[in-house]
Amino acid sequence: MDLxxxxxxxxxxxTWVLKQINLTIGSGAFFSLLGASGSGKTTLLxxxxxxxxxxxGRIVHGETDIxxxxxxxxxxxxxxxxxxxxxxMTVFDNVAFGLRVKGQRGGVLKKSVxxxxxxxxxxxxxxxxxxxxxxxxxxxxxxxxxxxxxxxVILLDEPLSALDAVLRGQMQRFLKxxxxxxxxxxxxxxHDQDEAISLSDRICILNQGRIEQVxxxxxxxxxxxxxxxxxxxxxxxxxxxxxxxDTEFGRAATPHSGSNVLTIRPESxxxxxxxxxxxxxxxxxxxxxxxxxxxxxxxxxxxREILVRRPGxxxxxxxxxxxxxxFPDCDCTVIPGAGPR
Amino acid sequence: xxxxxFSVAIWRVSIWAFxxxxxxxxxxxxxxxxxxxxxxxxxxxxxxxxxYVEVASxxxxxxxxxxxxxxxxxxxxxxxxxxxxxxVFINRQRPALKYTLIFAVAIPLMMSYVIKIYSMRxxxxxxxxxxxxxxxxxxxxxxxxxxxxxxxxxxxxxxFALVPFSILTTFVGLERIPDATINAARDLGAGPIRIxxxxxxxxxxxxxxxGVMFTFVLSVGDFLAPELVGGVNGxxxxxxxxxxxxxxxxxxxxxxxxxxxxxxxxAVIAVAGKLSNxxxxxxxxx
Numbered sequence: 001m002d003l004x005x006x007x008x009x010x011x012x013x014x015t016w017v018l019k020q021i022n023l024t025i026g027s028g029a030f031f032s033l034l035g036a037s038g039s040g041k042t043t044l045l046x047x048x049x050x051x052x053x054x055x056x057g058r059i060v061h062g063e064t065d066i067x068x069x070x071x072x073x074x075x076x077x078x079x080x081x082x083x084x085x086x087x088x089m090t091v092f093d094n095v096a097f098g099l100r101v102k103g104q105r106g107g108v109l110k111k112s113v114x115x116x117x118x119x120x121x122x123x124x125x126x127x128x129x130x131x132x133x134x135x136x137x138x139x140x141x142x143x144x145x146x147x148x149x150x151x152x153v154i155l156l157d158e159p160l161s162a163l164d165a166v167l168r169g170q171m172q173r174f175l176k177x178x179x180x181x182x183x184x185x186x187x188x189x190x191h192d193q194d195e196a197i198s199l200s201d202r203i204c205i206l207n208q209g210r211i212e213q214v215x216x217x218x219x220x221x222x223x224x225x226x227x228x229x230x231x232x233x234x235x236x237x238x239x240x241x242x243x244x245x246d247t248e249f250g251r252a253a254t255p256h257s258g259s260n261v262l263t264i265r266p267e268s269x270x271x272x273x274x275x276x277x278x279x280x281x282x283x284x285x286x287x288x289x290x291x292x293x294x295x296x297x298x299x300x301x302x303x304r305e306i307l308v309r310r311p312g313x314x315x316x317x318x319x320x321x322x323x324x325x326x327f328p329d330c331d332c333t334v335i336p337g338a339g340p341r
Numbered sequence: 342x343x344x345x346x347f348s349v350a351i352w353r354v355s356i357w358a359f360x361x362x363x364x365x366x367x368x369x370x371x372x373x374x375x376x377x378x379x380x381x382x383x384x385x386x387x388x389x390x391x392x393y394v395e396v397a398s399x400x401x402x403x404x405x406x407x408x409x410x411x412x413x414x415x416x417x418x419x420x421x422x423x424x425x426x427x428x429v430f431i432n433r434q435r436p437a438l439k440y441t442l443i444f445a446v447a448i449p450l451m452m453s454y455v456i457k458i459y460s461m462r463x464x465x466x467x468x469x470x471x472x473x474x475x476x477x478x479x480x481x482x483x484x485x486x487x488x489x490x491x492x493x494x495x496x497x498x499x500x501f502a503l504v505p506f507s508i509l510t511t512f513v514g515l516e517r518i519p520d521a522t523i524n525a526a527r528d529l530g531a532g533p534i535r536i537x538x539x540x541x542x543x544x545x546x547x548x549x550x551x552g553v554m555f556t557f558v559l560s561v562g563d564f565l566a567p568e569l570v571g572g573v574n575g576x577x578x579x580x581x582x583x584x585x586x587x588x589x590x591x592x593x594x595x596x597x598x599x600x601x602x603x604x605x606x607x608a609v610i611a612v613a614g615k616l617s618n619x620x621x622x623x624x625x626x627x
Contacts, residue, residue, distance in 0.1 A: 051524055071527050078528045084521035088543045088621045097539075098529035129621040149529060 001027050001062030003048070003153060003185065009056030010043055010209075017043050018209045021057065025153075025187060025202075030179050032188045032196040035206035036232075042081075042157060044206065045189045049078045049155050061152070077151040081158045083142040085130040091117060091141050092126050098149040116148040136167045143178070153185040160195065172199060193233055197221070205229055221265075227335055230263045235295075235307050237264050237327075241334070248302060249278040249327060252334075261335040264327050266295065266309035271317070274326025282306055283322045287314065298325060374596035382590060392597035402581070402598070409578035410605075412492065413561035416499045420556040421549065423500070424507025428549075429541075431508070432515040446508045454502060458569045461498040465489045465570070490572025498566045503559055507552035514548025515541065547617040554613035558606045578602060 008021035018040045025031045033041040046052040048059060050071030058067045066074055077098070086094050096113045104112070117126055120140040130138055139159060146154055159175075160168045176199055179186050190196050196203050197217040205212040205220065205228075213220060213229045224230035230238060239262045245252040247262055262278075270276060282298035285305075294314030298306045306325060317323055375392055378385040396402050431442045449457065464470050465488040472484035488494060518541060526536045564579030571577070582602070585595030 049524075049528060051528075071524070072530045072532065076528075078525070080521050080525055080528075082519075082521060084519065084525040086522065086525070086540060088619070097526070097531070101530040101535065131621060131624050145525075145529070 001152060003027075003187075004060040005044075005048070005057065006060065007057035008044070008047060008054050008059065010040075010047060010052060010054050016209055018047070018054070021211060023204060023211070023214065025185060028183050028185055030176075030186045030188065030199055030201045032190060032200040032203045033206060034190060034193060034196040034203050036191060038208070039206040040209040041189045041191075041206050043209075045078075045155055045157050045187065048153075048187060049076060050074050051078075075151055076153040076155055077146040077149050078155040078157065079139075079142045079146055079159045082162065083130075083138045085138055085141055085145070087130050090127050090129055091122055091133070094130070094141055095144045095148055098145065102149075112148055116144045119147075120144045135163050136171065139163065139171060140174075143175075147178075147182070151184070153187060156186060156188045158189055158191065161190070161192070168195075175199065197233070205232060207232075223333060224263065224335060227261050227263075230261070230333070230335060235266050235309070237266065237269070237306050238262070239264075239327075247278060248304070249280045252278060252329065252332065260337065262327075263333045263335060264331055266307040268328065268331035269306065269308045270326035270328060271296075271308060271310070271315050272323055274324060274328075276326035276328045278327040278329070278332070280306075280325050281322055282325050284317050284319055287319060289313070298323075371596050372600060374593050375600050377593040379591050379593055384592060392594050395594065396597050396601060405576055405581055406578050406601070408492075409561055412496060412499070412577065413557050416496055416503065416560045417553050417557040419496070419500045420504045420507040421553050423504055424511045424552055425549065427504075427508045428511035428515055431512060443509070443512060446505050446512075449502075450505050454565060455569075457502045458498055458566055461494070461501055462489060462570055465494055465497070489570055490575070492571065492574055494570040494572075495567050495575055495577070498570050499556075499560045499563065502566070503556040506555040506559075507549070510552030510555070511545060511549040514545030517548070518544050547619055547622065550613050550616045554610055557609050561606065561609075562602055 003023075003025040005021050005023040005025075008018060008023075009016060010018040021044060033044055035041040043052060047054045050066075050069060050073075054067065058065055060066070061075065086097065089097070092113055095116055096109055099109050099112060114123070114126070117123055120143060122137060122140055122144070125133060125137060130141070133141065142159070156175075160171050163171060172195060175186070175188075188196070188199065197220075200217055202214060202216055203220055204214045207228050212232075213225050215223075215225075220229060220233050224233065224236075227238060230236050239247045239249065241247045241252060241260045241262045243259065252262060280300050282300045284296055285299045286297035288295040288297075292311065294310050294312070296308040296310065296314055296317070298308060300306065308325065374384075376388045376390070378387060378389060378391060427446070431439055431446070434442060462469070466472075467484050467486055467489075469488070471488055472481075475481045476484065522540060522544070523536060526540050531539070562579050562582075564577065564583040567575035567577040567580050568583075571580075578598070579602075582595050582598045585591045585598060589595075
């Protein structure tokens with residue numbers, strides 16, 4: 001059953017924090033809502049969960065319009081930011097809460113709950129209280145508490161933001177496996193683009209309450225449709241292009257009408273030797289080593305900075321040395337109608 | 342470094358000295374008094390257990406203590422329940438109104454206790470508000486005098502005077518419950534009644550129990566309310582102690598009676614302390 005958001009809008013006072021949200025979240029998808037803080041991603045999740053009522057539009061699940069359903073009646077469950085575990089209940093009671101609400105008792109309840117706790121690997125902490133658990137363990141309880149209720153859709157509100165890098169990596173893999181095994185719909189809110197790109201089937205990028213682009217991670221990276229997306233996802237170089245396809249570095253192969261923006265990823269820029277039609281002389285001003293790759297910053301005579309990424313230690317160019325940079329047509333992406341920036 | 346250590350030492354010594362002089366020595370002196378006796382209106386400084394034997398054996402003291410404890414328990418329960426209802430109501434308001442209301446609740450705590458008792462007399466008395474109101478709605482023809490000078494009046498006065506403690510402590514507990522915790526329970530399908538009994542009540546109880554402790558300890562030792570609105574039946578343990586010091590001038594017996602009350606109060610405080618720090622609030626393992 002697909003989850004459809006139709007012209008959804010939400011305002012606080014006179015400010016629209018969500019505007020014209022039209023989304024179809026396919027059944028069984030790992031769907032991410034990605035945006036900076038204040039982009040409306042959490043408000044959107046709360047509207048889906050039923051914590052916030054939208055001021056406009058409809059939410060449809062399958063055939064049912066659930067816009068006016070209270071949150072306790074929606075077939076979704078939420079993993080809250082900061083976990084929101086019940087601090088006075090043990091791991092067992094936290095996980096059992098949803099089933100007890102549904103009227104399950106005795107052996108059946110005990111079996112489902114212990115199985116679920118075993119599944120998230122917390123069998124030895126079953127009688128501990130949340131205050132005695134580590135961040136990763138609390139996270140697992142929050143997920144188990146939701147999974148045991150067998151919801152159709154799981155909503156996750158920045159579930160990994162409080163964890164350190166190593167633990168976050170483990171939890172990402174855990175979530176991905178869980179998603180694959182269960183075949184449930186995951187709606188995942190995050191501000192971390194790497195996380196969104198590596199986990200999701202589809203990503204919706206939000207900016208100031210509006211949808212910028214909804215696409216696969218691959219398409220968002222290689223074919224951004226707005227300059228916001230081009231700059232938000234990964235590192236990028238953006239050049240202005242006029243009606244004739246002229247840029248400050250020469251004329252591009254594919255002219256488009258109107259004023260457009262040409263983008264090229266740092267890893268696609270050629271250094272030193274190039275046959276590209278778009279090229280420029282530039283001086284190396286900064287070199288940052290990231291282990292598996294090196295990020296080089298060049299500056300052209302006009303003062304424009306160009307980012308270049310090279311595998312390993314990068315090219316043997318000294319800081320302050322001048323070289324030629326090439327921008328091959330086939331690696332450039334045109335964002336039509338982006339206008340002068 | 343040395344100067345710093347020196348000033349810390351001076352602070353510590355002065356704080357302990359103050360506690361010793363202002364609290365511990367008076368209490369110790371008081372305890373010692375309980376072992377003295379009285380003859381012909383003057384204190385006999387000879388140690389004996391006579392006072393404690395009298396307190397334990399005389400059924401009057403036991404009866405009055407039992408009655409007083411019952412009143413204190415009833416008052417505490419009433420304060421606890423009304424405190425919860427009011428605190429839940431206040432906590433539901435929007436922030437500006439919420440803190441105004443809480444401030445209004447705290448105002449009576451800054452007023453003199455005697456004024457509150459007299460205002461209660463005004464409320465319950467022969468020409469008081471309650472009688473006027475009942476006559477106005479036509480329920481009675483003549484003002485009744487049953488509202489004042491009995492134990493119910495004492496209970497009402499104590500609840501009226503002490504309920505702010507319950508409201509404030511319960512409010513603190515309620516306010517500490519994050520919205521996300523309530524939302525998580527709703528998200529899992531729980532309705533408002535289940536949420537109150539399984540989430541709100543247990544999470545705010547450690548805080549609310551401190552209010553219960555206040556109301557119990559303050560009402561069990563009170564002598565002003567029974568004195569002023571209690572009438573002939575209003576002989577409570579507090580009044581008993583007061584009369585030993587103020588009327589009978591039997592300080593040693595008064596000290597012995599006080600010790601019993603003090604031990605009881607400490608016991609209640611200890612139990613409340615345990616309840617206000619449940620296992621789930623602590624970090625160490627199970």
